[in-house]
Amino acid sequence: MEATSTRLRRVFVWELPVRVYHWINALAVVGLCVTGYLIGNPPAIQSTAEASHRFLFGTIRFIHFTAAYIFFFNFLFRLYWGFVGNKYADWKNFIPTGRKFFREMRDVLRIDILLQKNRDHLSVGHNALAGFIYFLTFLAFLLQCVTGFGLYAGMSDWWFADLWVWVSGVFGGDFGLRNWHHAAMWFFIVFAIIHVYLVFYHDYVEGRGEISSMGGGWKFIEEDVFEKEESKVE
C-alpha cells in the first residue's frame, strides 16, 4: 500500500463492558501472577518481630484469593458478553469456524508475525489469529480457575469453593494440582509479554489507534476499506 492521502473513519469497536472487563482482567492477572509467584517462592526475610505481629504471607495469600474471585467472575461475565455484546465481542471471533477463519489466521501469521509481505493487514476487531489465541487463553483461564479453586476448596466453607473438591482427585492429589497451577502461571506471563508487544506493534505499524482503543473503544480505519467492508455486509 503506497502512501495515499487516506481519510480515516472512526469505528466504535470495544463497548464499555468489554473495556472494563479487559482492565479488571489485566489487573487481576498481574496481581495473581505476582502474589502467586511469591507464594511459590517466598522471599527470604529476617525479622526480629514476633510472628504474631506480622501477617505478610497471610496478606499475600489473601490478595491472591480475592483477586482469584474477581478474576473468575469477571471471566464468567466476559463469556456472557460473548453472546450479547456487539459483533467484535461475539464468541464467533474466538472459535475457528470455517475455512475463512483459517485463511485469515494464515494471512496474519505471514504478514504480521513472519513479516513476509511488505504490506499491512487489516482487521477491525480481533484478527483471526488473535481471536484464536484468546480462545487458548480462555482455556488457560479455565485450567487456572479449576486448579486454583481445587487447591482452595479445602480451605473454605463456602459452598461455591466446595464445588471444586473433586478437582484434587483428578490431578493426583494436591501435589500435582499445585504443580499444574504453578506451571500454568508462566503461560500468563509469556502471553502478557507478547500481547503488550503486539498492541504496540499494531499501533506503530498501522496507526489506527490500537492502544487507545481499549481506553475509549474507538479504532480508525481507512475510508476506502470501510466502504469495501460495508459493501461486503450489504
Add this chain to the structure above:
Amino acid sequence: MHPTTTKRPSYYEELRDKGYSRRDFMKFCTMMAAYLGLEASAAGQIAKTLETTPRIPVIWLHFQECTCCSESFIRSSHPIVADIVLDKISLDYTETLMAASGHRAEEAMKSTMEKYHGEYVLCVEGSVPTGADGVYCCIGGKSSMDILQECAEGAKAVICWGSCASNGCVQSAKPNPTGATPIHKLIKGKPIIKVPGCPPIGEVMAGVLVHIITFGRLPELDRVGRPKAFYSKRVHDTCYRRPFYDAGLFVETFDDENAQKGYCLYKVGCKGPSTYNACGVMRWNNGVSYPIQSGHGCFGCSEENFWDNGPLYRQMANFPGFGIESNADKVGMIAGAATVAGVTAHAIATNLRKSKLISSHIEEGREAEKEL
C-alpha cells in the same frame, strides 16, 4: 447379661480375661471417642458396644510393604489398641504376628473365611504387584493378586492400611517395575476405606477399627475414601509453625538462625500445605512429636504419588523432560526470556521489512501536520 454366645466372647470379656480393669477399659473408650471426634456421650456408646458385641474376625494380609503399618499400630499409645486386634483377640490371620505358620496358618485363614463369610473385615497392608502375572509377591504358592481376590470375596469391608495399599507408595513410583497397584483399583463392589500414611498413625488405625466395631459401618469418608475424622485437615492447617508461615518467616537452610528460631519449613520443602493427615493434632509415639516438630518438613507420605512429586527438600516439583534440576520456574523463566528475545527481534525486523510502509505513514502524517 451378655447376649453373646460362649463361643464368641465380647471385646470387653476378652479384655477382662487379659487383666484389664474396668477403669482401663473406660479410659480407652473415652480416648477413642475423642480421637474419632465424637461427643462425650459417645464414650458410653463405644463401651456398650464393646461389652456386648462379639469380636469381629479380622484377616490382615501383607503384600508389598515394609510392615511399618503393623509397627505403628502396635505402638499406639493405649495398650488396649494393640490387644483389641492383635494377639489372640481378633486377628485370625496375619503373616507377621500370628503364631501359626505354613499349612496351619493357611487353614486358619480358610476357616475364618468360611465360618464368617460376609462378616469378617479384611485389612490389607501393602500394594499388589500386577506385573508379570503377579510373580513379584507370592505367598504359600499363590500370587498376592489371587489371595486378595479370594479374601475380599467374603469380606464385609476392606481396610487399606498405609500408603502402599491406599495409593501404591514408594514401590509404585516411576517406573513402577513390578506394576504395584493400590487395592481400590483391584477390588470392586466392596466398601473400601483408605488409611494412608507411611505409616498411618497408630491411633488413627485403632480409631477406624473401633468405629467399625461400634457403629457397624464404615466411618464417614472423604472424596478419596479416607476417614474424614482424621484426613479432613491438612497438616498445614494444624501446624504449630503456621504463624511463622503467615508472617512470611521461613527457614532457608536447615542450619540457619531461622531454623533455630523454629520458623516455618515451607522453603525447605515442607509439603504440609498439600497433605491431609492428623499428624499436627495426634502426633506420633504417644504424642511426643511429629516430623515438623522435630525440625524436618512434612514430605507428604499420606498423599498419592508423593514419591514422584518432586524433591523432598524443595517446594517445586521437577519439570518432566527437562533434566533433573529443572523445575517449572526455571523452564518458565527460559520461556519468558526467549519470548522477550523473540519480541525484540520481531520489533527490529518490523522496522527493517516494513520501513516503506512505516515511513509512508509518517510522511502522510507530516504532510497533514503542515497543512494545519
